[in-house]
Amino acid sequence: MQINRVVKTLIAMVGVAASVSIAQAADITGAGATFPYPIYAKWADAYKKATGVGLNYQSIGSGGGIKQIKAKTVDFGASDMPLKADELNAEGLTQFPAIIGGVVPIVNVEGVAPGKMKMTGDVLASIYLGKITKWNAPEIVAINPGLKLPAEDITVVRRSDGSGTTFLWTDFLSKVSPEFKSTIGSSTAVKWPVGLGGKGNEGVAANVQRIKNTIGYVEYAYVKKNKMVYTQLKNADGQFVEPDDDSFKAAASNADWAKAPGMFLVLTNQPGKASWPVTGASFILMQKSQEKTAEAKEVLKFFDWAFKNGGEMANELDYVPLPPALVKQIQEGWKANIKDASGKAVW
Numbered sequence: 001m002q003i004n005r006v007v008k009t010l011i012a013m014v015g016v017a018a019s020v021s022i023a024q025a026a027d028i029t030g031a032g033a034t035f036p037y038p039i040y041a042k043w044a045d046a047y048k049k050a051t052g053v054g055l056n057y058q059s060i061g062s063g064g065g066i067k068q069i070k071a072k073t074v075d076f077g078a079s080d081m082p083l084k085a086d087e088l089n090a091e092g093l094t095q096f097p098a099i100i101g102g103v104v105p106i107v108n109v110e111g112v113a114p115g116k117m118k119m120t121g122d123v124l125a126s127i128y129l130g131k132i133t134k135w136n137a138p139e140i141v142a143i144n145p146g147l148k149l150p151a152e153d154i155t156v157v158r159r160s161d162g163s164g165t166t167f168l169w170t171d172f173l174s175k176v177s178p179e180f181k182s183t184i185g186s187s188t189a190v191k192w193p194v195g196l197g198g199k200g201n202e203g204v205a206a207n208v209q210r211i212k213n214t215i216g217y218v219e220y221a222y223v224k225k226n227k228m229v230y231t232q233l234k235n236a237d238g239q240f241v242e243p244d245d246d247s248f249k250a251a252a253s254n255a256d257w258a259k260a261p262g263m264f265l266v267l268t269n270q271p272g273k274a275s276w277p278v279t280g281a282s283f284i285l286m287q288k289s290q291e292k293t294a295e296a297k298e299v300l301k302f303f304d305w306a307f308k309n310g311g312e313m314a315n316e317l318d319y320v321p322l323p324p325a326l327v328k329q330i331q332e333g334w335k336a337n338i339k340d341a342s343g344k345a346v347w
Helices: 001-024 036-050 062-070 085-091 121-128 138-142 164-176 178-185 201-208 222-225 243-254 291-311 311-316 323-336
Strands: 028-032 055-059 075-079 093-108 155-159 197-199 214-219 233-236 279-287
Touching: 028 062, 028 291, 036 055, 036 222, 036 291, 036 311, 062 075, 062 164, 085 093, 093 138, 093 164, 093 201, 093 222, 093 243, 093 323, 121 138, 121 155, 121 164, 121 178, 155 164, 155 201, 164 178, 164 214, 164 279, 197 201, 201 214, 201 222, 214 222, 243 279, 279 291, 291 323
Parallel strands: 028 055, 028 075, 155 197, 155 214
Antiparallel strands: 075 279, 093 214, 093 279
């Protein structure tokens, strides 16, 4: 009898340990872009309540996310700079867009209210090149008649870490300014000639809020969350537009994902009178050959749930949910590209 009780106790303990192990295995890990962090955090909270499965997402910048998924230290990486097909193939990776949003110029200038200052790509490029250094410079005054601008130095704020937000920002500036393209170029990390660095969208937002006469760039959700002063921006059609989900949708409407090798598509400086010029998708990176099949399936289940149930939450933060046709294309890519060790599709 006593032996039977001991055996039963041991079996029960093994069962508890197994259930704990399963619960822990169900939780998923990701790291990378700060651009989509507000919506990923919101989705993760709702998903945990709905399913009990948790997401541990480290908002460390796109450069860090790319490094971690290549090193296989997370279940997925996140980057606002998509990788080209040849790099994906060389690293055994696949990618898909998860959300669309906009990068926005922000300023801290006394007397300037949100949306009242206008900017052009040429002027922004000159500011970030260190060529325009005063708020009352003729180039800024010319596009802002009637706006009182101080004779103060411009303090430039930019990212200090590898950043997809920086990629979108520099990609746009490179498209509108040949000098910017040849001098600085477009990447997640560039050699800035001027400026104060901030880590993450959070760091740039904090520096602009804290320091007077600053200019920076952040994802729009951070503008809304922190009630920051954003500027209008001149787009490819010559129109000054404000950032919101409608102008992000207008820019994204031109995207032809079916013809994009490896889903490599950059949405900056898109045509259209209503298009926001610094619009971009944020991408998820995963290993094609999965050593941890259960975790990989949980990642895909999470994004499947987000695509089906997270649209309203995305709209609340002024992100743009992916259209159903694109979601279908993405899920076909999951079946074709993400396999277990035996070559069987995970999804």
